[in-house]
Structures are given as structure tokens and as C-alpha cells.
Amino acid sequence: MAAALVVILAVLLPGGLTFSVYKYLGPNTATASPARDPTPEPKEPGPSEKERPDSPIDAGEYGDWDFRVGSVTFKAEKVGGWTYDSCAPVDRHGVLARNKCERVVQLAYTAYRGHLTAIQVIMSFPTAKAAKATATRLASSSGAVKWRRDKMLDKYVYGKRRVASTERYVLLTIVTADRTAQAKATRFHHYLHTDRSNGFLFRDSAASD
Numbered sequence: 001m002a003a004a005l006v007v008i009l010a011v012l013l014p015g016g017l018t019f020s021v022y023k024y025l026g027p028n029t030a031t032a033s034p035a036r037d038p039t040p041e042p043k044e045p046g047p048s049e050k051e052r053p054d055s056p057i058d059a060g061e062y063g064d065w066d067f068r069v070g071s072v073t074f075k076a077e078k079v080g081g082w083t084y085d086s087c088a089p090v091d092r093h094g095v096l097a098r099n100k101c102e103r104v105v106q107l108a109y110t111a112y113r114g115h116l117t118a119i120q121v122i123m124s125f126p127t128a129k130a131a132k133a134t135a136t137r138l139a140s141s142s143g144a145v146k147w148r149r150d151k152m153l154d155k156y157v158y159g160k161r162r163v164a165s166t167e168r169y170v171l172l173t174i175v176t177a178d179r180t181a182q183a184k185a186t187r188f189h190h191y192l193h194t195d196r197s198n199g200f201l202f203r204d205s206a207a208s209d
Contacts, residue, residue, distance in 0.1 A: 076192065081107050087103065090121060091144075092144055092146050096134065101134065104122065104123050106148055117151060117176050125168045125169070161175075167204065
């Protein structure tokens with residue numbers, strides 16, 4: 001069996017606020033292993049939950065991804081969204097708890113007629129410092145966060161993840177693609193991850209206006 005190839009890349013996005021890495025998920029054409037402990041269904045927010053001055057992240061605020069800048073265009077259909085009122089359901093090794101993660105959203109997308117899938121896990125923290133510390137830790141621990149593996153392709157030739165912190169948010173983006181969409185996967189992954197990450201630069205200020 002071919003050994004998994006691991007690649008790590010650090011990227012500094014505009015403003016110097018984003019730390020990003022990615023790595024191969026496994027050997028080419030490997031069958032994605034089902035999660036050993038499936039992510040529990042999200043809980044309904046409890047009546048004692050305190051409202052922050054800004055709007056909490058919620059899966060409902062994200063729809064299909066329709067990106068266009070100049071001649072660059074990408075589209076992806078949202079096929080699932082889950083909001084968790086705590087980070088415990090996706091925190092496998094306690095990394096999120098140690099950095100006081102507050103809330104999690106998971107989003108699932110499909111593109112190119114189902115030949116490419118994307119999962120995004122959005123985590124909110126009380127401070128930008130806590131978010132950055134978490135992203136740094138997740139960069140070297142691919143198993144620290146559980147994501148919806150049932151929304152990934154069973155077989156893929158492109159399988160990578162990227163993680164970034166922007167302001168007080170951490171974004172994990174996992175993309176899988178088969179041979180049909182392989183040539184488009186790298187650019188798709190880059191633009192989806194960067195576009196969503198940059199949105200957090202202004203999210204809280206816009207919510208409080």
C-alpha cells in the first residue's frame with residue numbers, strides 16, 4: 001500500500017491575519033474511512049445561552065457558494081448545514097476546549113456534478129489570540145476535529161485540508177475530488193477557503209452595525 005503523502009503550506013493572507021495549512025488526507029484513490037465516532041446531531045440552543053453583542057455564527061447564514069472576481073468563477077451547491085451550540089461534538093482531543101471554543105458550524109458543498117465535495121468547519125472563539133493558537137495546533141493534528149465524512153467522496157484522487165484563523169474564527173476546509181474534477185480541485189479549494197476566511201475580517205463589525 002502506498003504511503004500517505006503529507007504537504008504543509010503556510011500562507012499569509014492580506015492583512016497578515018490568516019495562517020493557513022493543508023495536507024493530503026491519504027493515498028490517491030483511497031477509500032475515505034468512516035468516522036469511528038460519528039458526529040452527534042447538533043443540539044438546540046438552551047434558554048440560558050447568553051447573547052454576544054455580535055451575531056453568533058449559524059449554518060443558516062450560508063447558502064450556495066457563487067464566486068466571481070474578474071474572469072475567475074466558481075459555484076458550489078450547499079447540501080447540508082449544522083449548527084452546534086458548543087464545540088464538544090467536533091472536539092476529538094480537547095484542543096478546542098483548551099482554547100475556549102464557543103460555537104461550531106459545519107457546511108457541506110458539492111460541485112462539478114458531484115465530482116468534488118467540500119466540508120467547512122467554522123469555529124468561533126472569545127479572542128483572536130485563542131483562534132490563532134487553535135489554528136496553529138490544528139495544523140499539526142489532522143484528527144483533532146471531527147467533520148462530516150459522510151458528505152465526502154468515498155473514493156478520491158484529491159484529498160486535502162486547509163486551516164486558517166481570521167479574527168476570532170478558525171476555518172477548516174476539506175475538499176475531495178475524483179479524476180473528473182482533479183484538475184480543478186486545487187484552485188477551487190484555494191478560492192473557497194480564502195473567500196470564506198476573508199469574510200470573517202468584517203463579520204462582527206457588520207453584525208453590530
